[in-house]
Amino acid sequence: xxxxxxxxxxxxxxxxxxxxxxxxxxxxxxxxxxxxxxxxxxxxxxxxxxxxxxxxxxxxxxxxxxxxxxxxxxxxxxxxxxxxxxxxxxxxxxxxxxxxxxxxxxxxxxxxxxxxxxxxxxxxxxxxxxxxxxxxxxxxxxxxxxxxxxxxxxxxxxxxxxxxxxxxxxxxxxxxxxxxxxxxxxxxxxxxxxxxxxxxxxxxxxxxxxxxxxxxxxxxxxxxxxxxxxxxxxxxxxxxxxxxxxxxxxxxxxxxxx
Numbered sequence: 685x686x687x688x689x690x691x692x693x694x695x696x697x698x699x700x701x702x703x704x705x706x707x708x709x710x711x712x713x714x715x716x717x718x719x720x721x722x723x724x725x726x727x728x729x730x731x732x733x734x735x736x737x738x739x740x741x742x743x744x745x746x747x748x749x750x751x752x753x754x755x756x757x758x759x760x761x762x763x764x765x766x767x768x769x770x771x772x773x774x775x776x777x778x779x780x781x782x783x784x785x786x787x788x789x790x791x792x793x794x795x796x797x798x799x800x801x802x803x804x805x806x807x808x809x810x811x812x813x814x815x816x817x818x819x820x821x822x823x824x825x826x827x828x829x830x831x832x833x834x835x836x837x838x839x840x841x842x843x844x845x846x847x848x849x850x851x852x853x854x855x856x857x858x859x860x861x862x863x864x865x866x867x868x869x870x871x872x873x874x875x876x877x878x879x880x881x882x883x884x885x886x887x888x889x890x891x892x893x894x895x896x897x898x899x900x901x902x903x904x905x906x907x908x909x910x911x912x913x914x915x916x917x918x919x920x921x922x923x924x925x926x927x928x929x930x931x932x933x934x935x936x937x938x939x940x941x942x
Contacts (some may be wrong), residue, residue, distance in 0.1 A: 725914065727894060728902035729921065731810060735898060736878035739817035743874040746818075747825035748867060752855060754826070755833040773823035780820055781887025788815065788888065812889035813896055817878035824877055825870040832866020833859060869936040876929035880922065 754766055772780050788795040790805040799805050806812045836859060844854040860867065882900035889896040891905060899922050906915040 725897070725899075725902045725906075725918065728897050728899045728918070731813070731897070732879050732899040735810060735813045735817050736875050738814045739821055739878040740871055740875040742814070742818045743822045743825040743878075744867075744871050747822045747870070747874070748829055748860075751826045751829035751870075752833060752859065755830045756859075769826050770823045772820050773827075777820060777881065777883025777885075778887055781816060781884035784812075784816060784819065784884060784888045788812075807888060808890045808892060808896060810889065810896055813881075813885045813898055816884035816888050817881045820881055820884055821874040821877040824873040828870030828873060829863065829867045832863035832870075835866070836862045865936045869933045872929055872933045872936065876926055876933070879925060879929075 787793050788806050790799050795805060841854060844858045880900060885898060886901055891897055891901050899918060903915055903918050
């Protein structure tokens with residue numbers, strides 16, 4: 685019996701299990717279908733976790749300084765800045781995605797400059813999914829962190845100043861440690877928002893199986909094609925992840941900041 689007979693089901697298959705975990709693995713029997721050793725699309729789960737982790741890291745790196753500035757400074761156009769960083773929270777995700785296409789598409793205001801300089805476009809890549817998740821999730825990071833920073837007793841900050849510490853050192857050694865629970869809660873909520881992002885992602889990254897199909901997009905595709913078993917399982921997995929994230933966020937927000 686040849687190896688093709690073994691692979692195609694006329695004997696024990698020598699293919700390792702991991703080869704069937706991704707939907708994009710071609711069927712060696714030539715019937716044009718992906719291997720389905722696993723009851724759901726593991727690639728989409730992996731991609732969603734990857735996208736959410738990267739977008740959450742970006743949300744922390746960008747959102748925390750913005751939250752500090754909004755909480756501790758008074759300046760011209762402060763309200764406008766707060767609106768710009770908050771509006772993705774209330775806009776329909778497809779509208780947010782449309783703005784991202786206008787800005788970062790191949791012919792967009794920013795995307796065209798990048799494409800002319802490098803010949804590369806962010807659209808229809810997993811980086812586009814990261815960008816979409818980052819934009820829609822950063823308002824949660826900013827709002828939670830800003831509320832935590834504003835709740836700190838200003839006398840504690842003033843004492844640090846009188847002891848000779850500069851603003852940056854005070855922020856790192858006093859403000860951030862005291863506001864850490866709110867900051868962590870904001871990061872957790874940003875992760876949850878990122879992993880559930882659909883509208884902006886499909887506008888900017890598209891729905892390319894094995895490349896940009898995150899879990900929400902994969903669920904939509906599977907439901908539209910009538911693959912209900914995989915749909916049900918992926919919905920349950922996403923629901924469990926979301927519930928766990930909410931639980932962790934509540935645990936941190938219920939703690940006092942001092």
